[in-house]
Amino acid sequence: MSGRIRCETQGPVAVVTLDRPAKLNALTPEMAAELRSRLAGLDDDATVRAIVLTGAGGRAGPVFCAGSDIAGLDTYDTPWAFRNRLDYGDAVRAVRTPVVAAVGGHALGGGLELALSCDIRIAGESARFAAPEIKLGWIGGSGQSALLTHSIGASNAALMLLTGDPVDASQALAWGLVSRVVPDEDLLPAATELAGRIAARAPIAAQTAKANLRAAHSMPLAQAIQYERDLQTVCFATEDAAEGRAAFAERREPRFTGR
Template structure:
């Protein structure tokens, strides 16, 4: 039982490895996942990350509720807002994140999904925000992100009924990019990650941050911020390498500098 981390050619793969529990996470696994996201954020060798679950049944079903029964966090933790930060709990990770959804994506799995950038799903994947059936609400951004990622009525149906959505429906509404055969899921995610990793790292991270922040800024401020960031990037080594490689008809050797 663990949260596994591998790094190959700039692509980090994070695997929630608890298949016997449908990759549900107890406190230890949440802490391990937090450490993995911090490494993605801080390690210059990481250009893009893939998040998936071990086995063939589940991406993750979120919190292992049984492990928290009788041991709820103390009230004092309400103000430990930076403890064990997660991708979907406010940790700022500007490197692209791809989700490879290999089965159940429920509760906290769905809120994790909503914090990723690009999503591939196996045909048997299912998605739901079922917290209202348990007397609580979808935390870690569940209520805050879903309406910006699917149409209003679809998001509300998910939040208020707690019913499941299959992979094809999820793709129809844009919750995932596409459905791919289960046996090719990770390969397709890695191919996509490799294409992203081959681009200029600073520009890729800047593009992601600007697009995400645009949701909270007026257009005039966003356009100005875009202009300023682009001007800064022009002074990077990568901005020299890109046109040079194009003129020499060779792949660019971007260094993230």
């Protein structure tokens, strides 16, 4: 019943699957620790250039993640131990490699935070997003408010956070919570294909673009532009950038090596 984290590598793309469908892929502390370990290992693997994060489906259909296993929340000895728990949202946000979320079925509470922590979100038609913690007497604690506000705006974020009510895939697309909605049967292929396109790009440039996007959320405009220019200079000095210029001049596809 504790669940596990499955990982399958398809060339330069790694598919990481939350595998506890009988419990809507609700994460236990053990699963959170395994997810952190798996992601850190993939991040250190130079052959992995993009990651897809998804959930194993059950008999009732696709499932992404229902957040933390509520039954395990009372096992912490003190509130301070709860505050310092291994957080799976932090684990996703710490990854340098681009991460695509393939969200089918429920993405609730911490599952919503997991999806928001990914760089790009693709949803199946069955996807439902919610921040239901308020219905149980608390709020999210892994960046839910900040990430939602950046993603869908203050009013829409407040609507989700203050009611706890779910948002379906079409509404999530209209608000900008996801980038694309596809039939459920096409979800993982679509997310994997997108990750493959990202993996075909220069890996240093992709990781730098991700770092730049994250920094842009918290920097004033002038500082963000200067930071981007500095990162551009770093990329421009790489062997991959030289290869890109040569490939352009020779009218061929570039062969990026991550150097």
